[in-house]
Amino acid sequence: MSHGSIWLFIFVSGLISFGLRFSFLGLLQEGDFPLIIKRLLRYVPVAVLSAFFVPAWLLYQGKFDLSMDNHRLLAGLVGLLISFISKNIVITIMSGMLTLWILGI
Amino acid sequence: MSRRQEFFYGVRSILPLLLGVLPLGLVAGVTGVSIGFSPCESLMASSIIFAGAAQIAAYQLLALQSPLIVVWFAVFMINLRHIMYSASIAPHFKGVTMPLRMLAAYVMTDQAYIFGLQRFNQAEAQTSAHKIYFYWGVSLFIWLMWVLAAASGAYLGAAIPTSWGLDFIVPLMFMALVIPNINNIPSFGAALSAALIALLTYNLPFRLGLIVASLCGMGIGVLLERWERQQ
Numbered sequence: 001m002s003h004g005s006i007w008l009f010i011f012v013s014g015l016i017s018f019g020l021r022f023s024f025l026g027l028l029q030e031g032d033f034p035l036i037i038k039r040l041l042r043y044v045p046v047a048v049l050s051a052f053f054v055p056a057w058l059l060y061q062g063k064f065d066l067s068m069d070n071h072r073l074l075a076g077l078v079g080l081l082i083s084f085i086s087k088n089i090v091i092t093i094m095s096g097m098l099t100l101w102i103l104g105i
Numbered sequence: 106m107s108r109r110q111e112f113f114y115g116v117r118s119i120l121p122l123l124l125g126v127l128p129l130g131l132v133a134g135v136t137g138v139s140i141g142f143s144p145c146e147s148l149m150a151s152s153i154i155f156a157g158a159a160q161i162a163a164y165q166l167l168a169l170q171s172p173l174i175v176v177w178f179a180v181f182m183i184n185l186r187h188i189m190y191s192a193s194i195a196p197h198f199k200g201v202t203m204p205l206r207m208l209a210a211y212v213m214t215d216q217a218y219i220f221g222l223q224r225f226n227q228a229e230a231q232t233s234a235h236k237i238y239f240y241w242g243v244s245l246f247i248w249l250m251w252v253l254a255a256a257s258g259a260y261l262g263a264a265i266p267t268s269w270g271l272d273f274i275v276p277l278m279f280m281a282l283v284i285p286n287i288n289n290i291p292s293f294g295a296a297l298s299a300a301l302i303a304l305l306t307y308n309l310p311f312r313l314g315l316i317v318a319s320l321c322g323m324g325i326g327v328l329l330e331r332w333e334r335q336q
Contacts (some may be wrong), residue, residue: 001140006146007146008173009167009173009176009177010153013159013160013176014155016177016181016184017156017180017187019257020184022210022211023209024191024192024195025195025209033192034190037192037331038162040324043295043322043323043324043326043327044193045218046286046301046322047295047296047318047320047321047322047326048190049279050296050303051314052215053275053279053283053301054276054300054304057273057277064304072270076276079280079281083283087284088281089122089278092126092277093125093170093277097273100270101270
């Protein structure tokens with residue numbers, strides 16, 4: 001890959017990322033959203049993050065493996081349980097990673 | 106709270122998340138170099154694109170010699186969730202000048218969005234003119250830490266063994282962000298349905314499943330809310 005195309009990749013990707021984040025922040029003086037949109041937006045955090053993390057947790061290299069050999073499955077379950085109990089970010093990440101390391105990754 | 110207090114309250118609140126942000130920044134910095142970027146290019150990519158998940162996916166595609174247009178489309182799809190964040194948080198930025206809103210957009214992350222929104226919705230903060238400074242504290246501090254981690258990865262970190270499984274920090278961090286937000290039936294339904302649909306649609310091209318699942322989850326949340334009200 002040439003250095004020219006690396007910079008092209010960087011700048012266009014940067015513009016895409018910025019554009020998406022700026023979208024509604026940019027045109028916000030237009031008044032309020034309709035009620036139904038506001039209701040939908042209330043579920044953005046839980047819906048988007050769940051859609052993001054569950055496949056990243058359960059599908060390793062694109063495959064679904066529900067066996068006891070799948071250490072990521074177990075480590076994630078530990079993380080999930082700890083997260084429900086503690087609601088603490090550090091404890092959740094540590095418990096999941098430690099489980100993964102103890103099981104031997 | 107004063108501006109200064111809000112700002113540092115934001116910085117303090119985000120400290121636990123460094124456990125996720127720093128390793129990820131390190132991995133992003135190292136991965137850039139491993140696919141042929143110079144350390145400077147890798148650092149600039151992390152500073153300018155500033156999107157861990159999208160960058161790592163893009164690097165994988167670049168390593169496979171994918172055409173740039175395909176790589177950009179992947180970046181677009183993985184970051185499409187930020188449109189929803191932007192819409193969700195925009196009402197709190199009324200009265201903020203355009204240059205500052207541009208800065209707020211540039212430094213937006215999953216973490217800054219979630220923490221900012223939680224703070225904005227707290228009763229005590231709702232009437233405060235300075236609540237926006239919480240967002241600045243959170244987002245600018247994450248940006249700084251991310252860039253420092255990416256720089257360490259790009260310039261120093263020759264090798265982080267894949268056997269450490271550091272990529273698993275990503276789902277754990279998002280899990281830790283989402284669980285405290287599940288506090289009633291509609292939010293539980295939204296999370297569960299989004300997760301299931303994301304699994305079922307994972308093989309759709311260009312990570313389209315992520316968007317389909319998010320929108321379905323939001324819809325289910327609203328429907329359950331309506332059903333709850335009718336009970």
